[in-house]
Amino acid sequence: MKALSALSTQVRQYLLVTGNYWAFTLTDGALRMLVVLHFHTLGYTPLQIAALFLFYEIFGVITNLVGGYLGARLGLNRTMNIGLGMQVLALLMLTVPAAWLTVPWVMGAQALSGIAKDLNKMSAKSSIKLLVPDSQQGTLYKWVAILTGSKNALKGVGFFLGGALLALLGFTMAVLAMAAALAFIWTGSLLLLKKDLGKAKAKPKFRDMLSKSRAINILSAARLFLFGARDVWFVVALPVYLSSVFGWDFWLVGGFLAAWIIGYGIVQSFAPSITGKQRGHVPDGRAAFTWAIALAGLPALIALGLSAGWSAQVVLLGGLMLFGVLFAVNSSLHSYLIVSYAKEDGVSLDVGFYYMSNALGRLLGTLLSGWVFQAYGLAACLWVSSGFVLAAALISIALPRHGDTTQQPS
16 A cells, blocks of 8 residues: 555556456456357347347447537546446346346347547557657557556456356356456545546537547548458458368357467557657657558458368467457557547547447447358458458548658648
């Protein structure tokens, strides 16, 4: 406690925001695995299970847009705490008797969880902007990378946690235990998080939800295609392919994807070192373009390898590892750039708009993953992925570079 009290107010608030985000992410990953495993044992197909999360993604789009407005008006402490409270409620919705766990009920709980997740993420990412001076862009990049990378690593840990809790406690008790733990974190956050964090000095109007910054509009468009490129083959096509073609059982598929996400998060945390921060380089639009181009051809190469009859396990799993590394750097660069570009007064408006595009990309990728894979196979999903990353790279050409104005009016 003495060591904590010696830290600056900004660092203590950063640790609190990060702790909230970590706790939420663990329950989010565990809940997804619990739902997937539980409904898998009930005989649902992978596509039917994916449909359970449809509202989760749809409401993420809406929440990011409206959530940024609420964060600017109410303060980020309130939107973060609202998100934590809603996740507790979503978990409790799943503790009802088994006969009540119908598909519409579970989809409703997932919708609530999706709203909670994006309120929490938007609040956490926006808060960092307010805790680091604009003159310390290297520190900002490092803090954003740590927050983003640790979140994804913990989401993978959450997958393992969900499986372990299901095996040890059963579905209802596992969800109840997570609700109790998160309620404890929520209580601490209500008491300790700074009350005026992120509250805009001038009350934003509803129309201010749409960003007026050219840089943020361009970055948001690139983000949409970047995350669509990942999810178009990762969400439905890849797990079904691993199960049906490789013959992996469900636990092996889930464990592999969890390990991939953990590794992806670790790479994100080290992205500043990979992109040259230690040499004094802070990334700009040129870096976003360069790393997107490096990623763009990889899914197409995997598709060509599969079509040429090479070892599917070597081509797909090796390609997936390399894709994870390159995608993690791209994602971390984008996460830094949005926080850097966002204006300090009402930061959540800009961050919320950007993550609305992120959620829209995930939604588009999820829908295409099921449809393209079912109609044309995994190789077609990979070609679509390459096209999406190439679109993100071309859009990134218009991003500001060092010396440019980052808040040009659109």
